Amino acid sequence: MNDPIVARSGECRVIAIDGPAAAGKGTLARRLAATLGLPYLDTGLLYRATGRRVLDAGGDPADPFTATEAARALTQTDLGRTDLRGPVADAAAAQVAAIPGVRAALLDFQRSFGPTGAVLDGRDIGTVVFPNAAVKLFVTASLPARAQRRWLELTAKGTPASLDEVTDDMRARDAMDAARTAAPLLQAPDATLIDTTDMGPDEAFSVALAKVREMLA
Ligand code: C5P
Numbered sequence: 001m002n003d004p005i006v007a008r009s010g011e012c013r014v015i016a017i018d019g020p021a022a023a024g025k026g027t028l029a030r031r032l033a034a035t036l037g038l039p040y041l042d043t044g045l046l047y048r049a050t051g052r053r054v055l056d057a058g059g060d061p062a063d064p065f066t067a068t069e070a071a072r073a074l075t076q077t078d079l080g081r082t083d084l085r086g087p088v089a090d091a092a093a094a095q096v097a098a099i100p101g102v103r104a105a106l107l108d109f110q111r112s113f114g115p116t117g118a119v120l121d122g123r124d125i126g127t128v129v130f131p132n133a134a135v136k137l138f139v140t141a142s143l144p145a146r147a148q149r150r151w152l153e154l155t156a157k158g159t160p161a162s163l164d165e166v167t168d169d170m171r172a173r174d175a176m177d178a179a180r181t182a183a184p185l186l187q188a189p190d191a192t193l194i195d196t197t198d199m200g201p202d203e204a205f206s207v208a209l210a211k212v213r214e215m216l217a
């Protein structure tokens with residue numbers, strides 16, 4: 001089998017961006033991809049769409065068999081759904097993401113994304129999906145800062161939620177992502193840490209772009 005990591009070794013132009021929810025990695029990844037002319041994959045969508053398929057079928061997202069079947073059956077249409085955000089989808093995504101069979105089913109798709117380079121964001125891109133990525137960024141922020149951002153997003157969309165609820169949900173999801181045995185949320189030893197607690201999106205982008213330029217020079 002052609003291992004894309006081996007095939008690209010020495011010329012792997014993948015930019016891996018990992019970190020917890022609402023740390024700003026999606027915005028950053030999208031801007032980097034647009035600036036560098038690379039395709040972008042939000043890998044959280046794969047887990048969100050898997051969780052949604054399970055819920056639609058009336059299944060339990062924590063059930064390994066059902067969730068793994070849903071991940072294997074995922075189509076491009078699933079990724080374009082408009083109901084992949086919100087507290088229910090968040091929780092289902094974190095549940096299916098803890099199942100090794102689900103992660104295995106989604107690995108090839110992620111590894112074959114953007115054969116000449118790509119920007120991917122998630123939780124395990126720099127540790128598992130592309131351990132030899134050209135650039136690895138670990139983007140984080142304090143829990144209060146991240147919860148406040150998510151709460152503002154939800155409020156702007158008209159989704160009723162209290163800041164306390166959002167904080168509790170985020171704390172629970174962080175704990176699940178960090179504690180699972182399958183590809184836990186972890187900063188790769190060779191990743192650059194960007195703490196966006198006191199940064200706006202523009203500053204985070206400048207810091208990240210400078211790092212990317214340095215690493216890809
Ligand atoms: O990034 P996002 O918040 O959309 O991810 C939703 C969930 O999917 C996360 O809480 C995490 O459990 C899971 N995920 C993952 N690995 C990734 C991306 C997302 O486990 N690479």
